Amino acid sequence: MNVRVLSCLLVASYSSIPTVSGFALTNNSPTYRPLQQQQQDSCHDGMASSKEDYDWLLEKSNSLNRRDFSKRVALVTTGGSMGWMSSSKGGSAAVAVAATKSAAAGSSVLLDSFSDAGKVDFPLASFGLQVYDDEKAYKLTLTALEVGYRNFFASVLARNQKGFARAVKDSGIDRKELFICGSVVSNRASGYKDAYSATTNGWKQNMDIFTKYGDIDYLDQIMLDYPGPDCESIRGQWAAFQDMHSQKLVKTLSVSNFSPDQLDCLLVNNDNLSVKPVVNQLPFSVAYHPSYPQGLNAQQIIKANADRGVLVQAWAPLGYSLGGKFTQQIKDVCAQIGKPYNKSYAQVALRWLVQTGASFTCQTTKKSHFIEDLDIYDFTLSPQDMDTLDKLYA
Ligand SMILES: NC(=O)c1ccc[n+]([C@@H]2O[C@H](COP(=O)([O-])OP(=O)(O)OC[C@H]3O[C@@H](n4cnc5c(N)ncnc54)[C@H](OP(=O)(O)O)[C@@H]3O)[C@@H](O)[C@H]2O)c1
Secondary structure (H helix, E strand, C coil): CCHHHHHHHHHHCCCCCCHHHHHHHHHHCHHHCCCCCCCCCCCCCCCCCCHHHHHHHHHHCCCCCHHHHHHHHHHHCCCCCECCCCCCCCCCHHHHHHHHHHCCCCCEEEEECCCCCCEEEEECEEEECCCCCHHHHHHHHHHHHHHCCCEEECCHHHCCHHHHHHHHHHHCCCHHHCEEEEEECCCCCCCHHHHHHHHHHHHHHHHHHHHHHHCCCCEEEEEECCCCCCHHHHHHHHHHHHHHHHCCCEEEEEEECCCHHHHHHHHCCCCCCCCCEEEEEEECECCECCCCCCCCCHHHHHHHHHCCCCEEEEECCCCHHHHHHCCHHHHHHHHHHHHHHCCCHHHHHHHHHHHHCCEEEECCCCHHHHHHHHCCCCCCCCHHHHHHHHCCCC
């Protein structure tokens, strides 16, 4: 087995084996080789915002500080009109209470669908299923739904989309309340044509499973889990996603583990671009930042994505897939900062992400932790706290 295949398997496993090393190895593979610097053109939307956007944001963001607010403006001003907003109807009494909780001020942003559907409500906190069997996925999804999660990352790599889909169906919760993201892994295919057909097969497999086991006949998002080896391959992957979107099987399109240069493969000088990526899922936490490009601090990473109309969604926000990176020392600093707010280390680490301008996909096996991880919208870390947390990753 060569190094590249091994690294793909390590990362793909989503296991507690430190995927950072998987990442580093993958970075050395053609997948992450530096791409030619290309000029940015009018593909990128400006930052101008309508009064309606500001008013909506003000209402939504009233528990956030100014720093949050400016980031949020950047995220919701990519054009389009309001639409497809989630309703507040719950499927059961327990769920209805939780739904109110999940709609806390500042707990979601709008993503552009690049269609007549307009903007889509995207809860900042998502439950990202890890690798376990369908039965465990079923139970954990029901728990997450019960405590108020409405955003789900059901990756093909977790190998339990069936269990997840069954739980969605059995929960009885109105489909319109949920934001469901699937994923496709097609980064081994090289060249436009092969990447296009591998990605087409991938999204069709997602739809087959979601429909068969959960009566889920559209997705809110589909994520390209890794970029292909070069621009042409990436564009082939994306063309397949745009097909899915034009068939109204998915509302928004996203990527994962993309550098700014790889985003520019899609955004710059690409005549076939009709739907832009709105989310980039990256390994990102107080303890770890992506290594591409090297040397950017947290704010610069957020900005590099926001300048391209893309919201960062942190994976491993509490470090599980990053092995030892989330050290006890880092946990202790977060816990200390959390004391005056009566918040745990995990809540501080997640709140730091939100105040830095990111969203996150998190996982736990405990109901109490599910509840805790959603309960981060009623406090604001002070600028001094933020500076201390910013410096944890040096
Ligand atoms: N795109 C990619 O390449 C990629 C790669 C890796 C992962 N992912 C996605 O990202 C998701 C999350 O990342 P991750 O798996 O690394 O996990 P994570 O969310 O960073 O960490 C989860 C760990 O934190 C603990 N935890 C959660 N809430 C807690 C709380 N309130 N207090 C104390 N401990 C808490 C959990 O343990 P307990 O069970 O004890 O709570 C678990 O050990 C994955 O499930 C997967 O969907 C994507």
